[in-house]
Amino acid sequence: MTIHYDPFSPEVRANPFPHYAQLRKEAPVHQLPGGLWTLSRYEECSFALRSPHLFSSSGTRLMMMGGLQSGMTADEETLREERRRTHRELGLESLLDSEEGWNENSLISLDPPQHDVVRNIVNRGFTPRQIQRLEPRIHEIAERVIDDILERGEELDLTSDFSTPLPLQVMAELLGVDPSHADDFQRWSEIVISGITGSVAVEGPETLLLTLQELATYFLEVVEDRRKNPRDDLISLLVAAEESDTLSAVETVNFATLLLAAGNETTTHLIDNAVLTLLEHPEQHEQVLADPSLVPAWVEETLRYEGPVQLAFRQATEDIEIGGHTIPEGDIAITLFGSANRDDQVFSDGERYDIHRDTQGHMGFGFGVHYCLGASLARLEATIALEALITRLPSLRRTEAELERFDSFLVRGPSSLPLRYDR
Numbered sequence: 001m002t003i004h005y006d007p008f009s010p011e012v013r014a015n016p017f018p019h020y021a022q023l024r025k026e027a028p029v030h031q032l033p034g035g036l037w038t039l040s041r042y043e044e045c046s047f048a049l050r051s052p053h054l055f056s057s058s059g060t061r062l063m064m065m066g067g068l069q070s071g072m073t074a075d076e077e078t079l080r081e082e083r084r085r086t087h088r089e090l091g092l093e094s095l096l097d098s099e100e101g102w103n104e105n106s107l108i109s110l111d112p113p114q115h116d117v118v119r120n121i122v123n124r125g126f127t128p129r130q131i132q133r134l135e136p137r138i139h140e141i142a143e144r145v146i147d148d149i150l151e152r153g154e155e156l157d158l159t160s161d162f163s164t165p166l167p168l169q170v171m172a173e174l175l176g177v178d179p180s181h182a183d184d185f186q187r188w189s190e191i192v193i194s195g196i197t198g199s200v201a202v203e204g205p206e207t208l209l210l211t212l213q214e215l216a217t218y219f220l221e222v223v224e225d226r227r228k229n230p231r232d233d234l235i236s237l238l239v240a241a242e243e244s245d246t247l248s249a250v251e252t253v254n255f256a257t258l259l260l261a262a263g264n265e266t267t268t269h270l271i272d273n274a275v276l277t278l279l280e281h282p283e284q285h286e287q288v289l290a291d292p293s294l295v296p297a298w299v300e301e302t303l304r305y306e307g308p309v310q311l312a313f314r315q316a317t318e319d320i321e322i323g324g325h326t327i328p329e330g331d332i333a334i335t336l337f338g339s340a341n342r343d344d345q346v347f348s349d350g351e352r353y354d355i356h357r358d359t360q361g362h363m364g365f366g367f368g369v370h371y372c373l374g375a376s377l378a379r380l381e382a383t384i385a386l387e388a389l390i391t392r393l394p395s396l397r398r399t400e401a402e403l404e405r406f407d408s409f410l411v412r413g414p415s416s417l418p419l420r421y422d423r
């Protein structure tokens, strides 16, 4: 059968799973018409992700620079030149133009050994103790957001009323963003992720570049301020690292930007996908309502079955023999987490949603050296959020409204999730 998988098409994005199943069965290592390769089985994905010397995260950098969105690959120099030209046209004179400018050296696009150096520094902000400290605040935020929902009546949009504000507020607190910038923070977060991974990425980069400029200006001010007046927040911690000559101001801004893109929409969609999927499985829904200690297992199975991050890009550093094919040096391979997570070889009856299964080894948070830095925070947020939701709004159910999907080839989840409940 002909393979029609195209990660950028709306039809595939609406339901990529039959395509993944076909790829795993018929073409585990496959080259798409534009030249990109796909790795759809657990075995090849995990090999690529634990071999950064062969599969470089320069693939992520190309994606972040807008070089892969049309399914064709462009080289970094051409992209950088294009971006400089757009900057000039927009009248932007900024750090974005500099060699160490935005996202060039972002943690997520570095390979070892540089990656290890940066990761060791930023890890300081994500120790179990640092994350645990946030727990009481996450509870408070979840309760307050639900209070607001209850005030408004018996209908809600889970995405905009609950799953979006919660991670945004947690992230703003983690970074130490002034509450007066809460609206800006939400806007920046949305534009960064949709500007890089949505259709606007294909249409034109102007809004994205203007937004990046705006948030870089803001975070540079925060860096300056925290140098003089350290607080109990992540930026202060990173600025302290900077003083020992390890993270520059621009790198600190890059990292804050990465967190904005990597930590908000992802957590939003984990909460949404968890609710959406459980509502489609009434028996398991009953079980969770009867026993909230099942919530962590519900979160984990959702990460496996309907993970918010479906794929990642890697670039071949040499000709690579894999699965009977040769991926030539410089080509881009897509590691399909969402497909590897349903591979029967690893997860028996992988297409079945089962909160009681063993999910060990799932790739919902990636795999290897770039394994999600925020995984424990995301798990904590989702667990607290979902526990609060099923306890205080146990009768939540879908309305007849059709589901609309968030516009992104990378992040999977609804753009709005209308629900109803009884008081």
Ligand code: HEM
Residues within 6 Å of the ligand: 060, 107, 108, 109, 119, 258, 259, 262, 263, 264, 266, 267, 270, 307, 308, 309, 312, 313, 363, 364, 365, 366, 367, 369, 370, 371, 372, 373, 374, 375, 377, 378
């Ligand atoms: C459910 C929520 C989340 C999901 C599904 C998720 C998923 C992922 C995945 C798949 C990767 C690996 C990307 C790659 O290999 O190229 C990753 C990396 C990363 N994530 Fe998350 N993430 C989530 C939440 C968060 C949060 C809350 C934060 C921060 C507060 C965060 C920060 C990061 C960072 C900094 C990286 C890059 C790590 C590195 O390159 O070493 N993520 N995430």
